[in-house]
Amino acid sequence: MSGRNILIIGGSGGIGSGFVAQLLPREDTRLLFATYRPSSYPPNLSPLLQQFPEKFNLLPVDVTREEDIEKAVLQIKTKVDKLHLVINCVGILHEGDLQPEKSLKHINPKNLMRYFEVNTIPTVLWAKHLLPLFKHPERTVFAILSAKVGSIEDNRLGGWYGYRASKAALNMLIKNIAIEYNRVAANTIVVALHPGTTNTRLSAPFQHSVPPEKLFSVEEATRKLLSIIEQLTTSSNGHFYSWDGSIIPW
Numbered sequence: 001m002s003g004r005n006i007l008i009i010g011g012s013g014g015i016g017s018g019f020v021a022q023l024l025p026r027e028d029t030r031l032l033f034a035t036y037r038p039s040s041y042p043p044n045l046s047p048l049l050q051q052f053p054e055k056f057n058l059l060p061v062d063v064t065r066e067e068d069i070e071k072a073v074l075q076i077k078t079k080v081d082k083l084h085l086v087i088n089c090v091g092i093l094h095e096g097d098l099q100p101e102k103s104l105k106h107i108n109p110k111n112l113m114r115y116f117e118v119n120t121i122p123t124v125l126w127a128k129h130l131l132p133l134f135k136h137p138e139r140t141v142f143a144i145l146s147a148k149v150g151s152i153e154d155n156r157l158g159g160w161y162g163y164r165a166s167k168a169a170l171n172m173l174i175k176n177i178a179i180e181y182n183r184v185a186a187n188t189i190v191v192a193l194h195p196g197t198t199n200t201r202l203s204a205p206f207q208h209s210v211p212p213e214k215l216f217s218v219e220e221a222t223r224k225l226l227s228i229i230e231q232l233t234t235s236s237n238g239h240f241y242s243w244d245g246s247i248i249p250w
């Protein structure tokens with residue numbers, strides 16, 4: 001059967017659900033898997049599940065638990081032997097009492113660990129467990145949502161220690177995965193993506209200083225990112241792309 005098999009990690013989130021909404025109705029989407037956090041079943045995805053029962057699959061995954069990731073990959077393998085597009089949309093900037101640090105006086109080791117636990121480590125776990133599904137001769141993209149503030153070279157304002165550092169470390173893991181995948185799953189293009197400031201729960205408390213024309217709707221952000229994803233070639237492997245297609249320095 002032709003068409004693409006797709007996995008959206010964090011399909012219940014702002015940007016993740018935007019990808020699901022755009023990709024699911026497409027005729028070239030054969031099967032679409034989306035993960036959600038087991039503690040909160042996503043009501044926003046239920047209408048799509050009813051509309052596309054044959055091609056939409058929801059998988060519960062807390063990305064901080066490797067066993068959840070392993071179990072989800074096993075479930076995917078019962079339905080398909082290859083994936084063509086995987087987008088990791090999971091990330092935190094604030095979570096309950098955890099708020100981005102304005103200065104050194106806000107540094108708290110537990111919060112730093114939490115940023116790395118959610119924003120950094122899961123991507124390399126997914127890369128480890130998904131590899132067999134990427135070993136096929138068709139063009140494949142593994143895209144991970146990073147953030148421009150994770151660019152060390154671009155850092156002019158400081159602050160947001162944990163979020164910035166977790167995304168900078170994520171970027172290093174992405175580059176490493178791209179290098180190893182080039183040897184072992186050479187048709188898989190691995191990239192980091194910056195969506196631009198997008199109107200979601202994550203950015204909501206920080207939107208006051210963003211001019212309206214620079215605040216994207218989820219629909220706009222996901223449309224721009226999908227257009228970049230469609231244009232990627234093997235020479236794009238291991239790069240960090242902004243929403244406008246430009247390359248961000250690591």
Ligand SMILES: NC(=O)c1ccc[n+]([C@@H]2O[C@H](COP(=O)([O-])OP(=O)(O)OC[C@H]3O[C@@H](n4cnc5c(N)ncnc54)[C@H](OP(=O)(O)O)[C@@H]3O)[C@@H](O)[C@H]2O)c1
Nearest residue numbers: 010013014015037062063090091145147197198200202203
């Ligand atoms: N929005 C922006 O302006 C912006 C800018 C630059 C980069 N980004 C990046 O884009 C990505 C998506 O952000 P967003 O704006 O869509 O944020 P969002 O609406 O808050 O979505 C975040 C997603 O991460 C999931 N998540 C958090 N912790 C999890 C865990 N332990 N296990 C499983 N899932 C977990 C959330 O699940 P629940 O729904 O269950 O909470 C949700 O699906 C993030 O990596 C973010 O850093 C966003």
